[in-house]
Amino acid sequence: MTEEGSRGRKALVLLVDDEKEFASIMAKRLTKRGYEVITAHSGLDAVRLARDHDFEAAVLDVKMEGMDGIETLKTLRMLLPRLQVIMLTGHGSTDVARQALSLGACDYLTKPCELSELMAKLQEVLRQS
Numbered sequence: 717m718t719e720e721g722s723r724g725r726k727a728l729v730l731l732v733d734d735e736k737e738f739a740s741i742m743a744k745r746l747t748k749r750g751y752e753v754i755t756a757h758s759g760l761d762a763v764r765l766a767r768d769h770d771f772e773a774a775v776l777d778v779k780m781e782g783m784d785g786i787e788t789l790k791t792l793r794m795l796l797p798r799l800q801v802i803m804l805t806g807h808g809s810t811d812v813a814r815q816a817l818s819l820g821a822c823d824y825l826t827k828p829c830e831l832s833e834l835m836a837k838l839q840e841v842l843r844q845s
Contacts, residue, residue, distance in 0.1 A: 763795065
């Protein structure tokens with residue numbers, strides 16, 4: 717199964733999480749399911765990558781050192797206004813996730829999330845783009 721983006725090719729997804737092992741595992745799993753995935757381990761790295769790539773979707777952790785997920789979301793939305801963003805939040809930070817929705821995120825998932833749940837959300841937001 718190949719997940720095509722709006723341009724008829726594999727959807728390019730930015731995965732941003734400062735937990736490197738989690739990001740690596742999720743990137744491998746998403747790649748096996750037909751997405752083209754580039755990972756970043758900080759908000760600043762995500763912004764740098766967004767300047768050089770036309771991402772269609774991003775999976776963005778809320779809680780990160782330095783530039784947090786909310787600031788990263790704001791910056792990514794300025795750089796790529798059509799970017800579809802799914803936020804990942806730890807337990808107890810749903811208020812922050814709701815704030816992210818008001819800033820343009822499409823949805824949020826609570827970590828740890830099931831791959832099937834993330835896949836369903838990605839498919840949904842990519843259909844909307």
